[in-house]
Every structure is written in structure tokens, then in C-alpha cells.
Amino acid sequence: MNTLATTVSASAAAIALAGATLSLQNRPSETRSFVIASIYMPSVEVDSKSCPTESKNALQVFLDTLSPEERVKYADPARGRELGALMSRTLGFKRSVGDTPISSDNIEDLRRAAGIPPGKGAIVSYPTRHLAYDTCTNPDDFPTQASGNQEYLGKVAYGMNLDGKVGKRDFVGVDGEPGVDNAWYRAVGCGRIARSTGVPRVADNVLVSQASPTLIEVTGIDDDRNDSDVDVNVYASADALELSATGGALADASYHPDPRPMLTSHVKGRITNGVLTTDTFDITLHFHESIIDARPVMRRARIRATINADGSIEGGIYGYHTLASLEDEYAQASTIGANLMSCPGQVKALRANADGFPDPRTHRNTAISSMYRFKGVAAYVVHKPAQVATQ
Amino acid sequence: MTGDRVNRQIKLKWLVAGLSAAVFAWASVNAAQRGSENTTPAADAAAVTPQLFRLTEAQYRASIADIFGADIRVAGRFEPDLRVDGLLAVGGSTISVTRGGFEQYEAIARTIADQVTDPAHRGTLVGCGPSAVDPDGRACAKTFFERVGLRLYRRPLGPSEIALAMKNWDDARQQLGGDFYVATSAALSGLLSGMEFIFRIENTTADPARPGARTLDAWSRASRISYLLWNSTPDEELLAAAKSGALMTDAGLAAQVDRLMASPRFINGARAFFDDYLRFDDLNTVSKDGTIYPRYRAAVTGDAREQTLRTIVDLLIVKRGDFRDLLTTRQVAMNGMLSPLYKIPVDQKGWAMHEFGPNEPRAGILTQIAFLAGHSHPGRSSATLRGKAIREILMCDPIPAPPANVNFTVVQDVNNPKLLTARARVQAHLDDEECASCHKRMDPMGLALENYDGAGQYRTSENGVPIDATGELDGVKFDGAVQLGQALRNNPKVSACLVETALRYSFGRRLTAMDDGMLARLKTQFSTDGYHVPDLIRAIVLSPTYYAVTPAVKRPRRLAQLAAGAKG
Numbered sequence: 022m023n024t025l026a027t028t029v030s031a032s033a034a035a036i037a038l039a040g041a042t043l044s045l046q047n048r049p050s051e052t053r054s055f056v057i058a059s060i061y062m063p064s065v066e067v068d069s070k071s072c073p074t075e076s077k078n079a080l081q082v083f084l085d086t087l088s089p090e091e092r093v094k095y096a097d098p099a100r101g102r103e104l105g106a107l108m109s110r111t112l113g114f115k116r117s118v119g120d121t122p123i124s125s126d127n128i129e130d131l132r133r134a135a136g137i138p139p140g141k142g143a144i145v146s147y148p149t150r151h152l153a154y155d156t157c158t159n160p161d162d163f164p165t166q167a168s169g170n171q172e173y174l175g176k177v178a179y180g181m182n183l184d185g186k187v188g189k190r191d192f193v194g195v196d197g198e199p200g201v202d203n204a205w206y207r208a209v210g211c212g213r214i215a216r217s218t219g220v221p222r223v224a225d226n227v228l229v230s231q232a233s234p235t236l237i238e239v240t241g242i243d244d245d246r247n248d249s250d251v252d253v254n255v256y257a258s259a260d261a262l263e264l265s266a267t268g269g270a271l272a273d274a275s276y277h278p279d280p281r282p283m284l285t286s287h288v289k290g291r292i293t294n295g296v297l298t299t300d301t302f303d304i305t306l307h308f309h310e311s312i313i314d315a316r317p318v319m320r321r322a323r324i325r326a327t328i329n330a331d332g333s334i335e336g337g338i339y340g341y342h343t344l345a346s347l348e349d350e351y352a353q354a355s356t357i358g359a360n361l362m363s364c365p366g367q368v369k370a371l372r373a374n375a376d377g378f379p380d381p382r383t384h385r386n387t388a389i390s391s392m393y394r395f396k397g398v399a400a401y402v403v404h405k406p407a408q409v410a411t412q
Numbered sequence: 413m414t415g416d417r418v419n420r421q422i423k424l425k426w427l428v429a430g431l432s433a434a435v436f437a438w439a440s441v442n443a444a445q446r447g448s449e450n451t452t453p454a455a456d457a458a459a460v461t462p463q464l465f466r467l468t469e470a471q472y473r474a475s476i477a478d479i480f481g482a483d484i485r486v487a488g489r490f491e492p493d494l495r496v497d498g499l500l501a502v503g504g505s506t507i508s509v510t511r512g513g514f515e516q517y518e519a520i521a522r523t524i525a526d527q528v529t530d531p532a533h534r535g536t537l538v539g540c541g542p543s544a545v546d547p548d549g550r551a552c553a554k555t556f557f558e559r560v561g562l563r564l565y566r567r568p569l570g571p572s573e574i575a576l577a578m579k580n581w582d583d584a585r586q587q588l589g590g591d592f593y594v595a596t597s598a599a600l601s602g603l604l605s606g607m608e609f610i611f612r613i614e615n616t617t618a619d620p621a622r623p624g625a626r627t628l629d630a631w632s633r634a635s636r637i638s639y640l641l642w643n644s645t646p647d648e649e650l651l652a653a654a655k656s657g658a659l660m661t662d663a664g665l666a667a668q669v670d671r672l673m674a675s676p677r678f679i680n681g682a683r684a685f686f687d688d689y690l691r692f693d694d695l696n697t698v699s700k701d702g703t704i705y706p707r708y709r710a711a712v713t714g715d716a717r718e719q720t721l722r723t724i725v726d727l728l729i730v731k732r733g734d735f736r737d738l739l740t741t742r743q744v745a746m747n748g749m750l751s752p753l754y755k756i757p758v759d760q761k762g763w764a765m766h767e768f769g770p771n772e773p774r775a776g777i778l779t780q781i782a783f784l785a786g787h788s789h790p791g792r793s794s795a796t797l798r799g800k801a802i803r804e805i806l807m808c809d810p811i812p813a814p815p816a817n818v819n820f821t822v823v824q825d826v827n828n829p830k831l832l833t834a835r836a837r838v839q840a841h842l843d844d845e846e847c848a849s850c851h852k853r854m855d856p857m858g859l860a861l862e863n864y865d866g867a868g869q870y871r872t873s874e875n876g877v878p879i880d881a882t883g884e885l886d887g888v889k890f891d892g893a894v895q896l897g898q899a900l901r902n903n904p905k906v907s908a909c910l911v912e913t914a915l916r917y918s919f920g921r922r923l924t925a926m927d928d929g930m931l932a933r934l935k936t937q938f939s940t941d942g943y944h945v946p947d948l949i950r951a952i953v954l955s956p957t958y959y960a961v962t963p964a965v966k967r968p969r970r971l972a973q974l975a976a977g978a979k980g
Contacts, residue, residue, distance in 0.1 A: 260761075263752070266702030266709050273707065273752040275759070401757035 058270030064219035071175030170366035173210030202390035257307035332399030341388035474644035521604030784868035799858030856883035
């Protein structure tokens with residue numbers, strides 16, 4: 022009896038083990054599953070040509086708007102807290118207080134109580150769920166802050182040729198692939214985040230979305246090196262990331278998928294020389310940390326990733342990131358974003374570089390070519406309950 | 413805290429310490445005297461056995477929970493238990509209490525007594541207080557000490573013990589400002605620090621079935637079977653059976669034994685036995701190198717211990733299975749902490765039963781993490797430690813300690829380019845004839861477990877070389893852990909060892925030649941009845957021999973030592 026045999030997708034490690042010593046019952050093909058420990062917009066190592074300056078953060082942009090005397094007074098980074106308070110007062114930032122859960126019934130009351138203009142503000146700081154109004158939640162309301170963003174001017178970027186064309190603004194991939202579409206990176210690639218923690222040698226080791234890591238499940242594998250027809254499911258996990266003894270992602274842990282349909286995606290794929298590539302599909306990811314609960318949406322996305330012999334996986338999700346979900350993610354960063362970026366400047370750049378899914382009415386592009394790089398370890402995706410302990 | 417309150421706290425501390433030490437010393441001498449009084453012909457006095465057993469930490473905690481409730485916190489450090497002849501239960505009858513240890517017991521007692529008498533608990537646990545008819549609460553205090561004393565000492569307090577408790581209460585009340593509950597707490601602390609609580613003290617009486625012989629008295633019988641079957645103090649029904657004399661009759665004894673064994677609390681007793689049998693207290697010192705075994709997280713060791721105990725309870729108690737199947741069962745308790753080491757999925761973070769398939773390399777408790785990781789080094793497996801554990805624990809075949817000058821270099825060097833597997837390294841070690849004599853008894857079985865690394869994870873090779881897990885035990889050849897488990901399951905030494913260990917555990921002492929007859933009967937009965945552990949335990953506790961007083965022991969001298977230690 023193996024109570025989970027038909028309902029659980031096994032890890033690569035387990036399958037490798039099975040190949041040597043086990044016979045899996047009633048399973049004509051194999052399943053490999055992974056928990057994604059690290060997922061981020063990857064950055065190449067930039068230089069003075071590709072990024073002549075670093076994009077300014079909110080405080081730096083605000084400092085530029087002050088009088089010369091005030092600029093001198095607040096130029097000292099040690100006075101950043103004072104400068105932030107001045108920015109908040111000057112620009113009229115607002116934030117709801119208290120622990121009242123926000124719902125459609127009371128949101129206007131909360132706006133009124135906090136002095137937030139009707140219809141404005143956004144829910145931030147999960148799980149306390151404050152209602153905030155600032156340059157990240159409402160960038161359009163603060164046009165004076167929409168400057169200081171430096172676009173990436175380099176020729177090389179991570180990504181994929183999404184449209185099959187090689188255009189003048191396309192990049193060359195880090196592996197030499199021509200026609201790489203990654204306008205997201207062009208827009209924000211010179212920001213502090215991309216330049217510092219976005220390079221894979223750093224970011225590959227940073228755990229992301231620990232509260233709800235992404236799960237990738239590949240089923241119907243007949244040959245783990247070459248299989249022209251596999252099914253790929255992508256889930257948000259209902260369980261937090263399990264950590265190993267050394268603080269990394271724990272291999273071979275079990276996870277349940279989040280039951281919400283919007284956080285589940287299915288797509289056909291194939292494995293060629295150990296590289297998994299999917300057809301295109303729309304996917305909603307789930308980035309859930311202590312105060313972030315973002316749902317990035319990628320249209321016409323595809324996965325291309327290498328399945329390693331040790332059961333791990335690394336690769337990317339390539340597609341068109343919707344501006345709406347990106348801006349929502351920025352909004353949630355309002356409590357931490359001031360020192361890292363200037364939301365109005367970045368949003369302006371995103372909209373200017375958007376290159377996909379034009380709105381039929383306005384003809385403005387609503388999505389931007391993008392890539393998330395990811396690394397993960399072997400895991401089990403558990404779909405149904407097991408036998409309950411008798412004790 | 414005000415100055416008065418500080419002074420009062422200091423005074424209370426010293427007063428309680430003084431009371432406790434006095435009670436401790438007094439109880440020691442008192443028990444010694446009563447032990448002597450119980451021996452019939454004066455010439456036999458020194459030869460009569462009644463034993464002293466220091467409660468294990470688990471027994472102490474369970475006793476407090478049973479007497480006062482699970483919400484009474486037992487805070488403090490206990491003196492370590494001592495393993496003798498393979499069992500802590502045997503060590504409990506030889507171990508003493510150091511002066512430092514007594515101070516720890518006294519501190520623990522004080523925290524318990526404070527909680528029992530605090531406003532949240534006094535209504536339920538003390539049950540009375542000063543009133544119009546009992547203005548200072550003295551009558552209430554006496555009633556309380558009689559009631560709680562019965563539970564703590566597992567027998568009624570004698571007149572002198574009641575008098576001492578009341579004297580302590582009077583002294584505390586006088587010195588601490590007349591507060592009823594403060595005085596009650598101080599005197600209760602003295603009872604809790606008493607040797608008659610910390611130690612289970614057995615007393616004897618004339619054996620009604622054997623004129624001229626002696627047997628354990630009813631109170632001692634109640635304690636013995638309660639701590640064996642529940643690993644805790646007798647409940648009120650069992651004490652009532654002792655008081656009525658029912659425990660001195662075969663029928664009355666059987667009725668209580670069957671009641672205790674039918675209770676869910678029998679699982680606690682079974683767990684305590686197997687925890688001791690498998691020497692799981694040694695797991696408290698197990699640690700693993702996280703860089704070598706990243707799946708071995710901090711909580712794994714505790715959960716691994718729990719896994720094997722749950723597996724045992726499920727097979728032997730819940731399902732009343734064959735003891736020998738512990739070595740081959742594919743049913744195992746599993747949770748999310750352990751599943752990554754087994755590389756299997758689990759639906760839940762908590763516990764559930766899992767069954768390994770017939771072709772999977774896990775069968776029996778020898779293939780579980782507790783045994784494999786517990787008998788390994790922090791960064792590598794150990795065929796020798798595993799083989800030694802099988803010999804000593806499962807086969808009651810002690811292995812002598814290695815010579816002091818033995819050179820382990822060859823075995824420990826897992827990076828030796830010429831000795832890539834444990835078998836190769838052990839073989840090189842065996843070139844030393846002095847070592848070989850013992851290793852040939854341990855290593856063949858330990859090498860059969862080499863398919864599991866030092867964290868208990870399955871592997872097929874070491875340093876790229878396929879693992880050879882073949883061996884032989886008493887003429888039975890095996891290849892790997894599953895076949896080794898089968899060989900051990902069918903080896904009569906293993907079931908015989910279990911019976912012997914269970915008897916030592918039940919008696920709490922080494923076996924002597926006088927036990928041979930009982931041991932032989934139990935072994936035969938165990939095999940003919942289908943190797944059911946509950947039946948074995950029942951046979952032991954219903955045997956008149958179990959309560960018969962045997963020659964030996966110098967209890968008065970040991971008691972005197974304890975008393976002297978308490979006085980410091």
C-alpha cells in the first residue's frame with residue numbers, strides 16, 4: 022500500500038532512486054516536481070556604458086526638487102529619515118492606522134479617516150493590510166517624482182526571443198541568442214535592485230516568496246532526457262518553503278498547491294537534452310513574503326529550464342509581464358521602496374517600454390517583455406490527503 | 413518588588429530549603445527503619461530486598477501531571493539518569509542523588525508547590541482554606557496533606573509524617589506572616605522534596621500465599637505496576653485497591669492489571685519501555701553536520717525517536733502484532749520533518765502511518781532514522797556502532813570496550829583514495845587481530861546497513877563504488893538491511909533478549925540465577941503465545957514471583973548514604 026502513490030508527484034531524486042532499486046507501481050510514466058526557492062529579474066554585470074548612472078531612488082528624486090539650501094542640508098545620507106519625513110509631509114503621503122481589516126465595505130471610511138483622496142491608495146504591508154497613499158501606490162498623482170530613472174543601454178540581457186523577430190531594440194542573450202525581448206530589463210535594469218542583488222551569482226542564493234513558493238510539476242515523463250510530450254503544472258504553494266539544515270531550500274519536502282484556480286497553470290511541454298521547454302501560456306505567480314502579497318501576471322509565457330541530475334532545476338519564465346500587476350507589485354513595496362527606487366520614474370519607464378498586448382481601445386501596450394530567472398530543488402507536490410495517524 | 417517582599421522571598425526560600433532537607437533526611441531514615449521493621453526473622457533483615465528506584469525525569473513529570481494536572485509546570489534541571497546493564501530502569505535502582513541534585517529537586521518542588529497554591533489552582537487543588545470553623549486553616553491543611561500525601565508517596569502518610577508536615581506548616585506560617593497558602597506551599601514543597609516522592613520505595617509484608625515468606629506490600633505493588641504499565645504514579649482506583657487489600661489477591665491484582673493495560677495510558681508505559689530498551693536517551697547527544705546532511709534539520713533527531721516509538725506502539729500495542737515484525741515491518745509513522753530523509757511525500761506536517769512498498773529498501777526499525785543516525789557519527793555512517801547496537805540491544809550480547817590504544821585512523825578516513833567504502837576501511841582495521849575478535853561480531857551486521865548514510869538516507873554507492881551489503885548471521889546469509897531484518901526476526905536470540913530485557917526492566921534490577929526459572933517460563937510463553945509484548949508484560953506482572961522478596965541489597969546502608977547526602 023502506498024497511500025500517496027497515485028496522487029503525489031515524486032521528486033527527481035526519488036525517481037533516480039526508483040530507477041536503481043524500486044519499481045513504481047501503476048505509474049507508466051514519471052513525474053518530477055520542484056519547489057522554486059529563488060525567482061527574480063536577472064541582471065547582467067553592468068558597466069558605465071550600459072548604465073551611465075544608477076537610477077535614483079525616491080529620496081534622491083525628492084531631494085532634487087528642494088531648494089539649494091535644503092539640498093545641502095539633507096544631502097547627508099544620515100539625514101535620510103528626516104528627508105523621508107519631509108517628503109511625506111510635502112507630498113501629502115497618507116496611511117491608514119489600526120488593525121481594521123480592509124474590505125469593500127469600509128475602504129472608503131478608511132480612506133476618509135486617513136485623509137486619502139476618494140478612490141485612491143492601495144492595500145500594502147501584508148498581513149497588517151494598511152491602506153497607503155504615496156508615490157508607489159499612486160505614481161500618477163506625483164508627476165514631479167517621475168524622473169531620475171536610468172534605462173539600461175547595454176546590448177546583452179537575459180531573456181528569450183519572444184516574438185521570433187530580431188529588432189533594433191532587442192538584446193543579445195547571455196548565451197548569444199539574437200532578438201531577445203526583455204524591455205522590462207531595459208526599463209529598470211539600472212536600478213539599485215537590479216544592479217546589486219539581481220545578478221545571478223547573488224540572487225540565486227536569495228530565497229524568494231518563502232511564504233508561498235512556486236511549484237513546478239512535470240508529469241508524463243517517459244524519458245527524462247528527451248520527451249516530446251510532457252505536461253507541466255505550475256502552482257503557488259499553500260505551504261511555506263521548507264529550509265534545510267544550512268538555511269537553503271530543503272530538497273524532497275512535500276507541498277500542497279494553493280487551491281485557488283488563478284494560481285494554477287497548465288501547459289504542454291517537451292524535454293530536449295534535459296532542457297524543459299513549454300508552449301506559451303498565461304500564468305499568475307505568487308510572491309508572498311512577510312509584507313508582500315503580489316500576483317505577477319505573465320501573458321504568453323513559456324518556461325525554459327534545465328533539469329539537473331541532482332533533481333534541481335534552473336531556468337526562466339519568459340513572457341509579457343502585465344503592467345497592471347507590475348505596478349501593483351510596486352505599490353506593495355511602498356513601505357520599503359523609498360530607499361530602493363522611485364516608483365513614478367520606474368512606472369513611467371515601464372509604460373514607455375511596454376511592447377505587448379496593446380489595449381484595443383487606447384492602442385497602448387499593456388504588457389512588457391520580461392524574464393524571471395529561477396532555481397529550485399526537488400520536491401513533492403501532494404494533491405490529496407493521506408491516511409490519518411491512528412495515534 | 414518591595415523590601416519587605418524581597419526579605420519574605422529570601423526567608424521563604426531558606427525556610428523551604430531547610431524543611432525539605434529535614435524531610436529528606438527524616439524520610440530516608442524513616443524508610444530505612446521501616447524497611448528493617450518489615451523483615452521477619454531478625455537474621456534475614458540484611459538480606460531482604462525492598463528496593464529504591466529514583467523516578468526518571470519522565471516519571472516525575474508524569475506523576476506531577478497526574479496528581480496536580482497537566483497545567484502545572486515542572487521547571488528545572490534533573491540529574492541525569494544512569495544506564496546500568498543496558499537499562500535506565502536498572503540504573504534507577506542503583507542511582508543516588510547528589511547534594512546539587514537535591515537542591516535541583518528542591519527548586520523544582522518549590523515551583524510546583526507555588527503553582528498548586530496560587531490563586532488559579534488553590535480552589536481545585538487545595539480545595540479548602542481558612543473558614544469560620546477553621547480560622548487559621550489548620551484542619552484544612554492537615555486534610556490537604558493527608559490527601560495529597562497519599563498521591564505523592566503512593567501510600568498513606570504515617571502519623572509522624574503528618575505531624576512533620578503540620579510542624580513545617582506551623583513553622584512556615586509563623587515565620588512568613590501567617591498566610592495560609594504561603595505556609596501550605598512551603599510544607600507541600602517539603603513533601604515534594606521528600607525522598608519518598610523522589611524515590612519509589614518498596615516495602616514488604618508477610619506473603620499470605622507462602623507462610624513464612626515475604627512479598628511486596630499492596631502499596632508497593634500499586635506503585636510497581638503503575639510505573640511499569642503507565643510510567644506514572646498510581647491513580648486513585650489503584651490506591652483504593654491497595655488499601656482494600658485487593659492487590660494482595662490474584663483476582664484483585666489481575667483486575668487492576670487488566671484495567672491499567674486497557675487504558676490508553678498503557679501506551680505511555682510501552683513507550684517508556686521501548687525508549688529504554690532501544691537506549692533512545694542516547695539520541696539526546698546526536699548531532700549531524702548540516703553541510704554533509706542538509707536534510708537533517710535540528711528537529712529531526714527528536715522526531716526520529718518519536719517515529720520509531722509510534723511505529724512500535726502502532727504495531728505492538730494498537731494492532732497487537734508480533735514483536736519480531738518490528739524488524740521487518742513496512743508500516744512506519746511519518747511526518748514532514750522526516751519525509752525528506754526518506755525521500756517520500758507526506759500529505760501532512762503531523763504524523764500519519766506510511767507503508768513502504770515491497771521493493772523499497774525500508775523495512776523494520778533498523779532502517780529507520782533513529783537507529784541509523786543514532787548509531788553513526790556526525791558526518792559518516794558507522795558499521796561498527798550499528799553492529800554493536802544490534803548485538804547489545806537486540807541480542808543481549810555485550811561487546812567489550814575497545815583497547816585504549818586502538819588506532820581508528822583507517823576507519824575514520826572516509827577520503828582515503830584506496831579505501832573507498834566502509835567495508836574496505838573496516839577490513840583494513842580488522843588486520844589487527846586484537847580488534848578483529850570483536851569486530852567480526854559487529855561489523856557483518858553493521859555493513860549490511862551501509863546502504864544508509866550517517867543521516868539514515870538511502871544510497872547505493874559510496875565514493876562511486878557500489879556498496880556490498882552482504883553478510884551472515886548464525887549461518888543465515890543476507891544482502892542488505894531488509895534481509896538482515898528478516899534474519900534477525902527469525903533469530904531466537906532476539907526474542908529471547910527482548911524477554912530478558914523486559915524482565916530486567918520490570919524488576920528494575922539485574923537478573924540473578926534465582927530468576928532463571930521465571931525467565932525460562934516467560935521465554936517459552938512468549939514464543940508459544942505469538943510474541944505479543946502486552947501478553948509478556950501481563951505475564952510478568954501477574955506472576956507471584958514478580959512480587960516475591962529476594963535476597964540481596966543493603967538498603968539501610970544506601971538510605972543512610974542518601975540521608976547523609978541530604979544533610980550535606
